[in-house]
Amino acid sequence: MTMVDISNDAAFREALLKLEPADARIVGAKFVESVAPLADDQRLRRIVDVASSSEATEEELEVSRKLATSIMVDTYTRCGADGDWNEQAGYFVARAAAACLAPLEKGKPGGPAWQAAMSSRMARTSAAINAGDGAESESGKQYHILSDYLETRERETS
Numbered sequence: 001m002t003m004v005d006i007s008n009d010a011a012f013r014e015a016l017l018k019l020e021p022a023d024a025r026i027v028g029a030k031f032v033e034s035v036a037p038l039a040d041d042q043r044l045r046r047i048v049d050v051a052s053s054s055e056a057t058e059e060e061l062e063v064s065r066k067l068a069t070s071i072m073v074d075t076y077t078r079c080g081a082d083g084d085w086n087e088q089a090g091y092f093v094a095r096a097a098a099a100c101l102a103p104l105e106k107g108k109p110g111g112p113a114w115q116a117a118m119s120s121r122m123a124r125t126s127a128a129i130n131a132g133d134g135a136e137s138e139s140g141k142q143y144h145i146l147s148d149y150l151e152t153r154e155r156e157t158s
Contacts, residue, residue: 004150006143016113021104028100028116030145035123039093041071047097065101085130092123117142
């Protein structure tokens with residue numbers, strides 16, 4: 001068994017692009033879970049649960065994606081012209097949830113897991129701006145999440 005070491009965005013993105021769609025969704029959900037406490041909307045917990053499940057049906061995934069998109073639009077509207085950073089963080093958490101549930105063919109560059117990772121980082125940054133302190137490294141957390149996931153998958157298939 002090899003140790004999976006991801007320590008930069010190039011390796012991170014490359015590893016994400018190699019994932020099967022279901023694995024990319026599950027990893028993306030783990031990224032969302034890391035920042036979910038930054039959002040006030042409790043419905044995001046259920047969305048993360050569905051996205052994290054390898055047994056979720058297509059219908060459950062689609063309903064969750066639509067709900068995440070709805071939350072994203074609602075929080076974007078609440079941010080308003082004043083740029084409420086708490087609402088902005090919630091927007092990016094919902095955006096990350098919607099991204100990890102997006103169909104691959106409709107995905108943006110880098111795929112759904114990459115988009116979920118980037119939105120999760122923006123959520124963390126928004127929360128740090130609101131708190132008036134430096135953002136903790138969400139990217140470092142994400143490297144660790146992905147490395148752990150890949151090691152677990154490797155053990156399961158060996």
